Amino acid sequence: xxxxxxxxxxxxxxxxxxxxxxxxxxxxxxxxxxxxxxxxxxxxxxxxxxxxxxxxxxxxxxxxxxxxxxxxxxxxxxxxxxxxxxxxxxxxxxxxxxxxxxxxxxxxxxxxxxxxxxxxxxxxxxxxxxxxxxxxxxxxxxxxxxxxxxxxxxxxxxxxxxxxxxxxxxxxxxxxxxxxxxxxxxxxxxxxxxxxxxxxxxxxxxxxxxxxxxxxxxxxxxxxxxxxxxxxxxxxxxxxxxxxxxxxxxxxxxxxxxxxxxxxxxxxxxxxxxxxxxx
Amino acid sequence: xxxxxxxxxxxxxxxxxxxxxxxxxxxxxxxxxxxxxxxxxxxxxxxxxxxxxxxxxxxxxxxxxxxxxxxxxxxxxxxxxxxxxxxxxxxxxxxxxxxxxxxxxxxxxxxxxxxxxxxxxxxxxxxxxxxxxxxxxxxxxxxxxxxxxxxxxxxxxxxxxxxxxxxxxxxxxxxxxxxxxxxxxxxxxxxxxxxxxxxxxxxxxxxxxxxxxxxxxxxxxxxxxxxxxxxxxxxxxxxxxxxxxxxxxxxxxxxxxxxxxxxxxxxxxxxxxxxxxxx
Numbered sequence: 361x362x363x364x365x366x367x368x369x370x371x372x373x374x375x376x377x378x379x380x381x382x383x384x385x386x387x388x389x390x391x392x393x394x395x396x397x398x399x400x401x402x403x404x405x406x407x408x409x410x411x412x413x414x415x416x417x418x419x420x421x422x423x424x425x426x427x428x429x430x431x432x433x434x435x436x437x438x439x440x441x442x443x444x445x446x447x448x449x450x451x452x453x454x455x456x457x458x459x460x461x462x463x464x465x466x467x468x469x470x471x472x473x474x475x476x477x478x479x480x481x482x483x484x485x486x487x488x489x490x491x492x493x494x495x496x497x498x499x500x501x502x503x504x505x506x507x508x509x510x511x512x513x514x515x516x517x518x519x520x521x522x523x524x525x526x527x528x529x530x531x532x533x534x535x536x537x538x539x540x541x542x543x544x545x546x547x548x549x550x551x552x553x554x555x556x557x558x559x560x561x562x563x564x565x566x567x568x569x570x571x572x573x574x575x576x577x578x579x580x581x582x583x584x585x586x587x588x589x590x591x592x593x594x595x596x597x598x599x600x601x602x603x604x605x606x607x608x609x610x611x612x613x614x615x616x617x618x619x620x621x622x623x624x625x626x627x628x629x630x631x632x633x634x635x636x637x638x639x
Numbered sequence: 640x641x642x643x644x645x646x647x648x649x650x651x652x653x654x655x656x657x658x659x660x661x662x663x664x665x666x667x668x669x670x671x672x673x674x675x676x677x678x679x680x681x682x683x684x685x686x687x688x689x690x691x692x693x694x695x696x697x698x699x700x701x702x703x704x705x706x707x708x709x710x711x712x713x714x715x716x717x718x719x720x721x722x723x724x725x726x727x728x729x730x731x732x733x734x735x736x737x738x739x740x741x742x743x744x745x746x747x748x749x750x751x752x753x754x755x756x757x758x759x760x761x762x763x764x765x766x767x768x769x770x771x772x773x774x775x776x777x778x779x780x781x782x783x784x785x786x787x788x789x790x791x792x793x794x795x796x797x798x799x800x801x802x803x804x805x806x807x808x809x810x811x812x813x814x815x816x817x818x819x820x821x822x823x824x825x826x827x828x829x830x831x832x833x834x835x836x837x838x839x840x841x842x843x844x845x846x847x848x849x850x851x852x853x854x855x856x857x858x859x860x861x862x863x864x865x866x867x868x869x870x871x872x873x874x875x876x877x878x879x880x881x882x883x884x885x886x887x888x889x890x891x892x893x894x895x896x897x898x899x900x901x902x903x904x905x906x907x908x909x910x911x912x913x914x915x916x917x918x
Binding site: 399451453454530553555556557586590591595597637 | 678721726729730732733734735736808809810811814815818830832833834835836837839865866867869870871874875876915916
């Protein structure tokens with residue numbers, strides 16, 4: 361596995377065809393769109409323009425995972441699972457690894473630099489089957505300080521880039537309210553995480569805010585969680601049943617009488633959980 | 640307490656003096672630079688240009704906390720503690736609350752909009768005493784989706800803004816290495832946090848990366864922690880002694896023989912911990 365830039369092939373490098381592209385090491389498989397190992401991460405992807413569900417906004421790519429396609433037409437004929445190349449892209453996010461992005465262009469292929477996987481989720485594609493979507497954004501520049509030094513290690517030796525993986529925590533009147541309601545105790549494990557200025561908790565939106573989920577910022581759609589359970593909830597390690605039992609982990613959810621949780625949001629989140637568990 | 644914008648006083652509003660500024664509600668105290676309650680958060684600050692340690696880059700303010708100053712000269716004569724207005728600003732970060740920023744300008748004061756506290760740390764000021772530094776940056780715009788709805792609650796009813804508090808997790812070859820070395824188990828509590836694509840841990844830099852700490856990205860300067868202990872370590876709820884015992888929380892640090900932790904980084908972090916604990 362070779363993550364990061366391939367020496368001799370800076371962004372903008374062009375290739376006549378898949379054979380030259382593979383020979384360069386920029387994207388090694390002769391046909392597949394994703395180069396990677398499921399458990400380790402994805403080295404590179406090719407945006408060939410052949411799939412109806414891909415969206416390429418330049419600074420933001422919505423890449424459709426692999427699997428379930430009719431090779432002849434490129435249309436979905438089965439649901440996709442979070443395995444193989446799809447799992448590799450999920451692991452690129454988990455490990456903060458850079459992904460080389462190659463685009464099909466007039467007369468061949470062009471290497472367009474390093475991106476990182478910013479988020480992923482299951483969706484229903486145009487053909488009516490589950491697809492996995494991966495949002496890729498260009499890798500940020502290294503820190504200003506010039507203090508970033510990468511060791512000479514077996515892999516990514518050429519990688520001076522650093523992925524800045526932000527866990528985005530959005531604070532609003534609603535999220536502050538749910539944290540006060542539970543006195544900053546996690547609804548899953550009950551921990552109240554102490555820090556010098558006071559206890560710390562995070563509000564987790566059950567149906568996520570922002571594209572593509574567009575969940576609302578209302579008390580019915582938030583939980584008060586510790587950072588550990590927030591990570592697991594957001595990545596669909598566990599979910600809630602309609603009567604608010606936990607599935608996927610042990611324990612039970614603590615719910616204050618004044619906190620009415622919206623079952624429609626619970627169902628939306630559980631749908632994502634079930635798609636992730638189908639792998 | 641009134642967080643967020645004050646109706647009738649949009650950014651750019653000018654005030655002849657502190658009396659008019661106080662009467663508007665934009666910054667209520669007649670003299671103090673910070674308006675807030677220690678446990679709740681800071682409503683507003685005034686950048687008066689009177690303190691040697693303040694830095695105002697417009698899009699980034701390094702604001703010096705209160706306390707320990709000679710009222711006649713504005714110079715530090717005692718160390719500052721993380722209490723009163725300083726604790727209020729720390730709690731603005733913890734709660735994701737917006738802070739109104741007022742600048743002294745030619746002919747009076749100008750309200751310059753909502754900022755958020757992005758980070759804070761103890762430092763040694765120009766006069767040789769400990770000061771608390773608060774980095775404030777302009778509040779991000781609300782989400783694109785238009786789905787952000789704030790309830791009509793007692794406070795911040797006017798606040799349609801949403802603070803996006805990013806917990807920035809930087810991933811590099813070094814941080815990936817420390818996580819592999821511990822198989823994603825937290826060095827403090829031993830937990831291996833499971834997520835569908837695989838276990839999740841975070842690498843914590845002991846002497847932080849980036850300004851102003853400028854710690855190096857080397858294996859000797861990182862720990863493998865779960866998100867909960869990462870939050871507590873970064874906010875100085877606990878620290879390490881020279882022989883790597885934990886101070887501030889129970890337990891002991893698990894250290895692999897191949898992981899040589901740099902004592903100079905441990906001491907730097909403990910200095911921050913001790914300053915935070917001095918409050």
